Amino acid sequence: MDYALILAQYQRQHLAANYSRQRMLYEALRTAILSQQLLAATRLPATRQLSAELGIARNSVIYAYEQLASEGLVCADQRGTLVAPLSLSLPTSKAEIPQQGLSQRGRAFKTPFIDPDTLAAFTPGVPSLADFPHARWQRLIARSWRNIKPEQLAYGHAAGEPALREAIAGHLRAARGVVCDASQVFITDGTQNSLDLCARLFADAGDLAWIENPGYTGATNAFSTAQLLLRGIAVDQNGINPSPKDWQNHPPRLIYVTPSHQYPLGSVLSLERRLMLIRQAQAVGALIIEDDYDSEFRRDGPPLPAMQGLVPNSPVIYLGTFSKTLFPALRTGFMLVPLQFTQAVEAALAQCHPLGRQIEQIALAEFVRSGEFASHLRRMRKLYSERRDAMSEAITRHFGPLAPIYGGSSGMHLSIKLQPQYPDQIISQQAFSERLIARPLSAYIISPALPCNGYILGYAQVPSAEMDANIAHLARLVKTY
Structure with a gap:
């Protein structure tokens, strides 16, 4: 990379700028990084080397590097200074990322991961789409269209298609030890939609939510944009592990856990800790959001039963999705709420969350009910x-x-x-x-x-x-x- 050329280009474009040499170098490098002329992971020359190459004082180079580092545009490791990923940088002007007009909730979103291709190697959370039984699914969709009634082309039940709610409840009772009936099952657009609903329906702005640390960014975004306060609780080989001081000094309203396969570390929450978490949540009046992520793919030993069914009247909201077991484009998940909340949740969804997609829900109900899903x-x-x-x-x-x-x-x-x-x-x-x-x-x-x-x-x-x-x-x- 010709850094003298980068500096000269910037100087030509800013002839009127009365900058010092060190300010000019900082601005030139900053512009090159933001325009991606200098790509992420590019290793910048050592300060002594760049000083000699440009014929300027080494202190001027050090100043430029320190300013870029303070803005998150570069980072240092043991071998020198590297350009940071642009998505992690924090631009300083409103012209770069417009903020005017956005709410606090809108500004709370973290930069998402942007994958060029969901089929690229190692993309997490994507099932083997080539092994989905496409022909069988097509037949079920065609049958749903043949049997559809005119009234089923409207928005549909706020809680979801009754046949699918029944099929999911039956599957959860048999496969996950969940204690429920169909009235507790609500069809959503997926786990992220379920998390958004939980944050808005079961907590107020300023309430505290616990999240596994490290933990799922989708939950972080859902709770942050609902203006909840967040506290990360450390995870070890047996799952989330809150201390007595956490319970005493920071009692939560919501506790988000992925007990079957912790995201991202993959630990399984032990039975002892599941029971302890339920008891402590009951004591402080908290609700546990059990995202039963990857529970269907347990291989080493028998699967632990879902937290929801471990004790009577457990304070657990159970979340599931078909995105990982079938295919993401289906955009169908579900949440199962404690019995005392069913009427209130259905009323809320009826007024602000019309569903639709009855054709897919009817086909999915048959897919589950027929045993095809289990196969x-x-x-x-x-x-x-x-x-x-x-x-x-x-x-x-x-x-x-x-x-x-x-x-x-x-x-x-x-x-x-x-x-x-x-x-x-x-x-x-x-x-x-x-x-x-x-x-x-x-x-x-x-x-x-x-x-x-x-x-x-x-x-x-x-x-x-x-x-x-x-x-x-x-x-x-x-x-x-």
């Missing part, structure tokens, strides 16, 4: 076990002791942890440019901050035969640091 899950468990094993073997082969593996007992992803000298977010950007989706663990940290460095690697959509080459590619990127 599909059995096939996917076998397939995902093979792909998990292929990924584990490849990680061990190419990373060795550099990257301990977490979360292999269930789900559709593994996590690997790395030492701090490997900048996970910068390497993630490099991998992204080469169509490898390595989500950085450090991006999932919630206040209070905890050290966490590594990657979430989805394996469900990666054929076993392609796993080794993709992991080898990622390992090469990591080992360059």
